[in-house]
Amino acid sequence: GAGVSQTPSNKVTEKGKYVELRCDPISGHTALYWYRQSLGQGPEFLIYFQGTGAADDSGLPNDRFFAVRPEGSVSTLKIQRTERGDSAVYLCASSLTRDRDSYTFGSGTRLTVV
Amino acid sequence: AQTVTQSQPEMSVQEAETVTLSCTYDTSESNYYLFWYKQPPSRQMILVIRQEAYKQQNATENRFSVNFQKAAKSFSLKISDSQLGDTAMYFCAFRPTSGAGSYQLTFGKGTKLSVIP
Numbered sequence: 001g002a003g004v005s006q007t008p009s010n011k012v013t014e015k016g017k018y019v020e021l022r023c024d025p026i027s028g029h030t031a032l033y034w035y036r037q038s039l040g041q042g043p044e045f046l047i048y049f050q051g052t053g054a055a056d057d058s059g060l061p062n063d064r065f066f067a068v069r070p071e072g073s074v075s076t077l078k079i080q081r082t083e084r085g086d087s088a089v090y091l092c093a094s095s096l097t098r099d100r101d102s103y104t105f106g107s108g109t110r111l112t113v114v
Numbered sequence: 115a116q117t118v119t120q121s122q123p124e125m126s127v128q129e130a131e132t133v134t135l136s137c138t139y140d141t142s143e144s145n146y147y148l149f150w151y152k153q154p155p156s157r158q159m160i161l162v163i164r165q166e167a168y169k170q171q172n173a174t175e176n177r178f179s180v181n182f183q184k185a186a187k188s189f190s191l192k193i194s195d196s197q198l199g200d201t202a203m204y205f206c207a208f209r210p211t212s213g214a215g216s217y218q219l220t221f222g223k224g225t226k227l228s229v230i231p
Contacts, residue, residue, distance in 0.1 A: 031217075045219070045220075048217050048218065103161075107158040
């Protein structure tokens with residue numbers, strides 16, 4: 001696609017529920033990144049995919065968070081047993097591996113846990 | 115590890131005037147990139163300007179320019195002839211040019227800029 005697409009745009013869920021956030025990167029971009037932006041903060045790195053594999057998941061806060069990219073394109077960020085502290089905007093970005101200048105962000109998913 | 119500090123949570127400027135947003139950073143890396151991103155209410159992070167640390171010349175993009183002081187680890191953004199469409203959050207960000215973290219951006223907390231008609 002022309003840009004990085006994230007769905008849903010907004011998600012409200014109850015504490016304890018499971019949620020999935022989807023990212024559709026720019027066609028041909030082999031690298032994909034997830035960031036979390038809490039209220040009043042800058043985005044913080046969560047995980048980086050190179051192709052299908054997670055090259056660095058050191059930013060995931062705990063084992064309730066998991067992300068996959070099974071075919072090297074679309075990625076899904078999964079959050080189990082959501083907590084109110086998980087409320088944030090989750091941003092996805094993609095880039096060409098050898099051209100970090102192509103780093104492009106989506107518009108994010110605003111997750112609200114009530 | 116890198117840190118990026120933006121000490122101005124909010125700023126305002128009259129339309130057509132000039133404003134400067136401040137950013138300082140701390141790193142042990144010798145080669146890196148610095149960025150300013152704009153985040154309007156649409157939430158998408160939009161790249162405004164980029165500076166390569168090995169270049170002494172300050173980057174310029176139309177009305178946007180930077181003052182990069184490598185020794186002081188300072189990277190300010192100047193917006194000239196401010197327009198209403200410049201109203202947004204502005205984030206300073208850092209990325210090493212090589213190594214394990216070269217794909218990862220480290221952001222400051224942002225400055226909310228309001229352009230007043």
